[in-house]
Amino acid sequence: MLNLQARTSVTDTSPKTIRIGAGAGYSGDRIPPAVELADKGDLDYLVFECLAERTIALAQLERSQDARLGFDPLLRDRMEAVLLSCASKGVKIITNMGAANPQAAGEEVIKIARELGLARLKVAVVHGDDVLPLIHEQALTIMESGAALQSLGSSVLSANAYIGAEALVEALQRGADVVITGRVADPALFLAPLIHEFGWSMSDWQKMGQGTVIGHLLECAGQVTGGYFADPGYRDVPDLANLGFPFAEVSAEGHAIITKVEGSGGCVTVATCTAQLLYEIEDPASYLQPDVAADFSGVTLTQVAPNRVRVEGATGRQRPASLKVTVGHRDGFIGEGQISYAGLGAQARGQLALDVLRQRLDASGIQALDSRYELIGVNAIHGPSLAAGYEPYEVRARVAMRVTTRKEAERVANEVEAMYLNGPASGGGVTKSVREVIAAVSVLVPRDLVRTSVTTMEL
DSSP states (O other): OOOOOOOOOOOOOOSOEEEEEEEESSTTOOSHHHHHHHHHSOOSEEEEOOOOHHHHHHHHHHHHHOTTOOSOTTHHHHHHHHHHHHHHHTOEEEEOTTTTOHHHHHHHHHHHHHHHTOSOOEEEEEEOOBOHHHHTTSOOBOTTTOOBGGGGGGGEEEEEEOBOSHHHHHHHHTTOSEEEOSSBOTTHHHHHHHHHHHTOOTTOHHHHHHHHHHHHHHTTGGGGGTTTTOBTTTBOOTTGGGBOOEEEEEETTOOEEEEEOTTOBSOOOHHHHHHHHTTTOSOTTOEEOSSOEEEOTTOEEEEEETTEEEEEOOEEEOOOSEEEEEEEEEEEEEEEEEEEEESTTHHHHHHHHHHHHHHHHHHTTOOOSEEEEEEETTTTTTOSGGGTTOOOSEEEEEEEEEESSHHHHHHHHHHHHTHHHHSSTTEEEEEEEEEEEEEEEEEEEEGGGOOOEEEEEEO
């Protein structure tokens, strides 16, 4: 089990320390904390981790409609906000904002640098994670269901392998100021600069494991400084409105301190680091990454000062022979509608609306792939069992149905809107929407089939 008790700090006598900041933890993350890191963090590297499993499938859909697109929609905003500061201070930027189109993203960064008046900038673009042609040549099994990947037929839209740190290290060795990649394992974004700066061997599994735990703690940005953690009266987080993003001070031995800019909001504690450490970890003793089978079971977190937590004790074993590939595919459409009821009897009127909608949609002949009928404020999250005995003053009835065609989805949304004149009394505030579903599944491919490469461009 994870060893999280406080203990006496060990003095780090390493002569070299690298400071790596987390500028984003997802595609839509806030930009001001990244600017704060760039301006005040005294960083060596600023990492923007912006790519989720469905995000890249949606980006591939966008690229299929316009070859100039497919990279992160906030790339320009982020680069305009931090590029001048990073360039003036010698801070290198690493990001997976290339998404489905890293080359176009790299070209956009060069364009932004020119507009900002930079005299020089070297951008490296990492290619090779897009393996869509490859998966059609293999007999692959969907990890989540055990079905053959071929069962998805022509609905497959994208296939991107989780590559590791190796190609990112090559980009840094070429002198890149900005490294743009697509799908890469999140911790690898932070591991790569450590390998590059300290000359770590990529077969030193202990170092790979320790670098991976540092990356894992940083990859969700504000989650380790108190974001998604606050619970008033139980887990209070100071100045949450001005939450600062974290950075790590890392020595050549892999010892690390997780901290934040002095004066920024939030907090860095053993508790916040523990919450992030356990995030998305199925087996702490075998956290499978492209670079290492990391072992976090011996990790120790130590509060060495306010907002400073030392991280030690990770190790690892031989990296897996296979790489995980996220396959995006079209999976129908969702038609959704919502309507509110308030005052005495609100819950009864809301429930009547759902009952009527269920009868009408059942009689319509629409074949639902999935459906939800729920009262937001009563049973939408925890289901009916925990809602017993509670009578809210206001509720919002919601119907969402996944169907095969857009036309059917529109019919679902329109039936909810029709509650205005064809449902219980005093309903209002209807919203409706129709959206295509891009789903994601996973397969494994042999590592040696995935070939990466690096190209550079300069201002």
